[in-house]
Amino acid sequence: xxxxxxxxxxxxxxxxxxxxxxxxxxxxxxxxxxxxxxxxxxxxxxxxxxxxxxxxxxxxxxxxxxxxxxxxxxxxxxxxxxxxxxxxxxxxxxxxxxxxxxxxxxxxxxxxxxxxxxxxxxxxxxxxxxxxxxxxxxxxxxxxxxxxxxxxxxxxxxxxxxxxxxxxxxxxxxxxxxxxxxxxxxxxxxxxxxxxxxxxxxxxxxxxxxxxxxxxxxxxxxxxxxxxxxxxxxxxxxxxxxxxxxxxxxxxxxxxxxxxxxxxxxxxxxxxxxxxxxxxxxxxxxxxxxxxxxxxxxxxxxxxxxxxxxxxxxxxxxxxxxxxxxxxxxxxxxxxxxx
Amino acid sequence: xxxxxxxxxxxxxxxxxxxxxxxxxxxxxxxxxxxxxxxxxxxxxxxxxxxxxxxxxxxxxxxxxxxxxxxxxxxxxxxxxxxxxxxxxxxxxxxxxxxxxxxxxxxxxxxxxxxxxxxxxxxxxxxxxxxxxxxxxxxxxxxxxxxxxxxxxxxxxxxxxxxxxxxxxxxxxxxxxxxxxxxxxxxxxxxxxxxxxxxxxxxxxxxxxxxxxxxxxxxxxxxxxxxxxxxxxxxxxxxxxxxxxxxxxxxxxxxxxxxxxxxxxxxxxxxxxxxxxxxxxxxxxxxxxxxxx
Numbered sequence: 001x002x003x004x005x006x007x008x009x010x011x012x013x014x015x016x017x018x019x020x021x022x023x024x025x026x027x028x029x030x031x032x033x034x035x036x037x038x039x040x041x042x043x044x045x046x047x048x049x050x051x052x053x054x055x056x057x058x059x060x061x062x063x064x065x066x067x068x069x070x071x072x073x074x075x076x077x078x079x080x081x082x083x084x085x086x087x088x089x090x091x092x093x094x095x096x097x098x099x100x101x102x103x104x105x106x107x108x109x110x111x112x113x114x115x116x117x118x119x120x121x122x123x124x125x126x127x128x129x130x131x132x133x134x135x136x137x138x139x140x141x142x143x144x145x146x147x148x149x150x151x152x153x154x155x156x157x158x159x160x161x162x163x164x165x166x167x168x169x170x171x172x173x174x175x176x177x178x179x180x181x182x183x184x185x186x187x188x189x190x191x192x193x194x195x196x197x198x199x200x201x202x203x204x205x206x207x208x209x210x211x212x213x214x215x216x217x218x219x220x221x222x223x224x225x226x227x228x229x230x231x232x233x234x235x236x237x238x239x240x241x242x243x244x245x246x247x248x249x250x251x252x253x254x255x256x257x258x259x260x261x262x263x264x265x266x267x268x269x270x271x272x273x274x275x276x277x278x279x280x281x282x283x284x285x286x287x288x289x290x291x292x293x294x295x296x297x298x299x300x301x302x303x304x305x306x307x308x309x310x311x312x313x314x315x316x317x318x319x320x321x322x323x324x325x326x327x328x329x330x331x332x333x334x335x336x337x338x339x
Numbered sequence: 340x341x342x343x344x345x346x347x348x349x350x351x352x353x354x355x356x357x358x359x360x361x362x363x364x365x366x367x368x369x370x371x372x373x374x375x376x377x378x379x380x381x382x383x384x385x386x387x388x389x390x391x392x393x394x395x396x397x398x399x400x401x402x403x404x405x406x407x408x409x410x411x412x413x414x415x416x417x418x419x420x421x422x423x424x425x426x427x428x429x430x431x432x433x434x435x436x437x438x439x440x441x442x443x444x445x446x447x448x449x450x451x452x453x454x455x456x457x458x459x460x461x462x463x464x465x466x467x468x469x470x471x472x473x474x475x476x477x478x479x480x481x482x483x484x485x486x487x488x489x490x491x492x493x494x495x496x497x498x499x500x501x502x503x504x505x506x507x508x509x510x511x512x513x514x515x516x517x518x519x520x521x522x523x524x525x526x527x528x529x530x531x532x533x534x535x536x537x538x539x540x541x542x543x544x545x546x547x548x549x550x551x552x553x554x555x556x557x558x559x560x561x562x563x564x565x566x567x568x569x570x571x572x573x574x575x576x577x578x579x580x581x582x583x584x585x586x587x588x589x590x591x592x593x594x595x596x597x598x599x600x601x602x603x604x605x606x607x608x609x610x611x612x613x614x615x616x617x618x619x620x621x622x623x624x625x626x627x628x629x630x631x632x
Contacts, residue, residue: 037517044426045439048446051484058464116363124357133364140371142615144545146582147604150589151374154597197370204367228349230356258454260548261586285456285548292460292552310457321452
């Protein structure tokens with residue numbers, strides 16, 4: 001199973017393709033129907049290109065007033081002052097902090113568990129139940145963000161409040177800055193945990209793909225040398241799958257950065273920077289989701305500021321996704337399509 | 340003696356590693372169990388025929404118009420995503436090595452990475468502002484934009500998976516290339532294309548973020564008088580949406596609304612699982628065991 005994935009026919013086929021039948025480029029041999037067909041599908045292929053150009057253009061144009069008014073200061077400013085009489089002032093720092101903190105923490109929590117589960121399912125747990133568990137995890141991936149939000153709001157937040165925060169604060173006291181905060185349950189930790197739960201299935205399924213691509217001969221060689229199962233995993237499975245596993249994590253990070261509904265419901269939406277797990281915070285997507293409705297009217301700079309935040313978020317996810325795809329593609333050839 | 344001690348240590352490490360991995364699996368399954376348990380135990384009591392068919396403002400809050408609104412939004416999204424996705428998929432599979440193919444593929448990847456909420460803002464500027472109102476159309480377009488990259492890439496893969504000999508046979512019979520693509524290749528690739536479509540549909544079916552600033556929400560049924568339908572009026576009206584209704588009910592301070600939120604969440608999950616599971620069953624039936632991994 002694991003071996004033949006690497007020699008899958010796709011690579012060979014696209015090779016024969018190019019030699020056996022000439023591509024659609026040759027204009028002279030084409031009849032009218034083919035020419036029209038080619039024109040249609042080619043203009044359709046331009047649609048994604050144009051959409052992205054339009055997308056970036058509209059975001060930049062929309063955030064122009066804020067770019068002009070605040071410039072680079074926007075990135076380092078912590079104010080969120082929509083009152084036009086005092087003078088509007090907006091800054092992105094608390095939201096960038098909240099987004100990065102919650103996503104990176106979620107990844108740190110979910111990555112070891114996700115990779116561990118993938119390794120376990122592929123290398124150790126070879127019973128029939130394996131397929132069922134992998135399927136259950138895939139089901140977890142189809143549950144919508146908003147449903148996780150409802151679950152987090154009514155189940156996770158009380159658990160964080162009574163099950164984690166109360167105990168942690170009883171043991172460490174509230175003097176330590178990381179554990180300070182009102183006994184609400186709502187805050188960075190709740191947001192981080194729900195993000196971790198949401199990216200877990202993604203990490204498991206992409207890691208599984210990466211691990212499956214490791215040739216079974218590697219495993220046999222390790223076992224033949226007398227390795228225990230864990231030594232086989234450590235020496236013969238994880239190293240060759242490494243860039244795929246890292247790619248899985250970075251892709252999950254990209255997903256976590258842009259996640260909106262579930263985080264908005266539990267993170268508290270307060271634009272402050274507090275180095276505590278239990279203090280309310282804000283992410284870029286949560287501030288956009290909760291403030292977009294109020295934008296417009298007197299505060300002329302609010303909508304541009306929110307648009308600029310969206311632009312920053314897009315830039316962050318773009319970088320993360322491109323890095324992830326580069327890693328996965330380098331590892332798997334052009335075959336890996338992760339939708 | 341030393342060798343035996345060493346072997347014992349290695350076996351012990353192995354045991355610890357196995358235990359850690361079992362713990363991880365349990366940790367991974369806890370949220371799944373917790374989500375499904377609360378969803379079922381709190382959602383089922385909230386669901387009744389009235390709940391499924393009534394309007395929100397009737398005595399018992401109902402989600403009838405939200406279910407209909409969501410289905411309509413998905414329909415509009417599909418009407419945009421299917422033709423464009425198919426054509427892009429055809430281009431990428433037929434002109435795989437042309438100059439436009441690489442940027443198109445890269446930008447499709449970029450598109451699929453755009454956070455849903457940012458897609459919502461984009462469609463707000465692109466459709467809602469010029470039309471001066473929230474609308475079913477805007478919601479559909481925003482979901483279509485999320486579906487497009489997924490569907491286009493899966494269509495491409497499905498078309499590429501058809502053996503080259505099929506194309507050769509078609510051309511050898513004297514058919515022009517476009518007819519081979521549309522009538523032979525597409526038909527053979529249909530199962531894969533359909534699978535990709537339903538996966539994309541299941542993915543956007545539960546999205547709330549792109550709909551926040553596009554569909555607008557509504558407490559009423561969409562216009563359905565024949566004259567209004569003939570003018571396509573529902574397309575330009577605000578429409579209710581299941582994910583947004585869940586969000587509203589969950590934020591509401593009244594406990595009765597919380598029960599409704601759970602009920603609506605269960606309905607949404609059932610709809611999406613139905614799409615996802617029927618796709619899974621279809622793939623199994625069409626390709627046998629190895630098709631569905």
